[in-house]
Amino acid sequence: QSNAMWGGRFAEGPAAVMREINASIPFDKRLWRQDVAGSKAHVAMLGRQGIVSAADAAAIGAGLDQVAAQYQADGPAEDLALEDIHMQTEARLSAAIGEAAGRLHTARSRNDQVATDFKLWVRDAIDEVDAALAGFQRALLARAEEHAASVMPGFTHLQSAQPVTLGHHLMAYHEMIARDRGRFADARARANLCPLGSAALAGTGFPIDREMTAAALGFDGPTRNSLDAVSDRDFAIEYLTSAVQCSLHLSRLAEEIVLWASQPFGFVSLSDQWSTGSSIMPQKRNPDAAELVRGHSGRILGCLTSLMVTMKGLPLAYSKDMQDDKPPVFEAHDLLGLAVAAMTGMVESTLFRTDRMRAAAEAGFATATDLADWLVRVADIPFREAHHITGKVVRLAEAQGVALDRLALADMRAIDERIDERVFDVLSVDASVAARASFGGTAPERVRAAIAAARESM
Ligand code: ARG
Numbered sequence: 001q002s003n004a005m006w007g008g009r010f011a012e013g014p015a016a017v018m019r020e021i022n023a024s025i026p027f028d029k030r031l032w033r034q035d036v037a038g039s040k041a042h043v044a045m046l047g048r049q050g051i052v053s054a055a056d057a058a059a060i061g062a063g064l065d066q067v068a069a070q071y072q073a074d075g076p077a078e079d080l081a082l083e084d085i086h087m088q089t090e091a092r093l094s095a096a097i098g099e100a101a102g103r104l105h106t107a108r109s110r111n112d113q114v115a116t117d118f119k120l121w122v123r124d125a126i127d128e129v130d131a132a133l134a135g136f137q138r139a140l141l142a143r144a145e146e147h148a149a150s151v152m153p154g155f156t157h158l159q160s161a162q163p164v165t166l167g168h169h170l171m172a173y174h175e176m177i178a179r180d181r182g183r184f185a186d187a188r189a190r191a192n193l194c195p196l197g198s199a200a201l202a203g204t205g206f207p208i209d210r211e212m213t214a215a216a217l218g219f220d221g222p223t224r225n226s227l228d229a230v231s232d233r234d235f236a237i238e239y240l241t242s243a244v245q246c247s248l249h250l251s252r253l254a255e256e257i258v259l260w261a262s263q264p265f266g267f268v269s270l271s272d273q274w275s276t277g278s279s280i281m282p283q284k285r286n287p288d289a290a291e292l293v294r295g296h297s298g299r300i301l302g303c304l305t306s307l308m309v310t311m312k313g314l315p316l317a318y319s320k321d322m323q324d325d326k327p328p329v330f331e332a333h334d335l336l337g338l339a340v341a342a343m344t345g346m347v348e349s350t351l352f353r354t355d356r357m358r359a360a361a362e363a364g365f366a367t368a369t370d371l372a373d374w375l376v377r378v379a380d381i382p383f384r385e386a387h388h389i390t391g392k393v394v395r396l397a398e399a400q401g402v403a404l405d406r407l408a409l410a411d412m413r414a415i416d417e418r419i420d421e422r423v424f425d426v427l428s429v430d431a432s433v434a435a436r437a438s439f440g441g442t443a444p445e446r447v448r449a450a451i452a453a454a455r456e457s458m
Helices: 016-022 025-048 055-072 085-103 110-146 166-191 208-218 226-231 234-261 286-314 319-349 354-363 368-379 383-400 409-414 422-423 429-435 442-456
Strands: 151-156 157-163
Touching: 025 055, 025 085, 025 110, 025 208, 025 319, 055 085, 085 110, 085 151, 110 166, 110 226, 110 234, 110 319, 110 442, 151 166, 151 354, 157 166, 157 354, 157 429, 166 234, 166 442, 286 319, 354 409, 354 429, 368 383, 368 422, 368 429, 383 409, 383 442, 409 422, 429 442
Parallel strands: none
Antiparallel strands: 151 157
């Protein structure tokens, strides 16, 4: 049987595999809300412009509400014969109101229709991600406030470097997420022009009002070039680049959680809710969710790669390759949503073992820089020389198996007699973090100020 939409030109229907490879309904059914909204805006405009009669426009509008109610109740059907959500909406409309349904597609093509639907979907997706990321930031802020003065080792090369506060460390992720939200917001603002009315590729001869449909759908205005409008998937790519960047941040925190939950570190203990056991090893508490967040970032990058490669060789305007734009965006969105939710849950519920963190910070000679700085400040020694003297002091502490602030003054003076008892003011990890009060530094007072400023700017 030939196609209901374009059967006039065809004597025979498609091969079964043709039908299958051609169908997008298995995934684009997710666009049903946007498809109905776009059609309602379009038909209201057709009615207002006198392109269809007021009676038909009203009947179509009411019929689209019925279709929406059907979708809401049972979801779209996975009927491959109707190829996509656009054809299914029209078929359902036709079943609901009869002949007038055939006037809906006046001055429209599925090319501008799908571009519009997909943009609306991506816009909603951005709003959803933004809300989830704001929730994640609130979780980070709460834990950072709790631990504004909790000392832990800061690392470079994963070697103990200088003591930092856990609050400062968590606030680093708050910064990353703030940038991510900014990128999503930028993408949304750039995307917010409406393709509807570009028709197949060249515009239309009907006296449509594109300002009206754009405004009805919450766009800032209509797109300016019909060829670009139906060929453009930048908005989807920008969504994905923002998603990739965000997932990289989540992955880095996930990696730290995996590391910190390991026995040699022991910096965190994940709650039961966020741990998994082993089928053979009874002692296990594994950080699977963190590992999956780390893993998902790779898949999200794969989604971006997939869409970029789809788009790179396409001549203007629409080619069917572009139907493959949706699965990677949907997949990335679902993966990112899970990743953000999981990280939020873990950050909220993780037990931070501050005793272990402090012990690790004290064990790594992490205040060596403070000693060198003290030699510069108090004894007026050039930093290079101070570095050298401090290196010898560290070697001594290592040989004695003690922390820097447990060395005997006499032993330090044997290395350099300009060292006096005031040095003990700077050798503790608490003194070290308190001293780093420069803007953006790790001092507890700075961290508290950063938290207050962050709350202000959300
Ligand atoms: N199912 C198609 C898609 O998702 C709709 C657009 C079809 N346009 C066309 N010229 N065949 O891209």
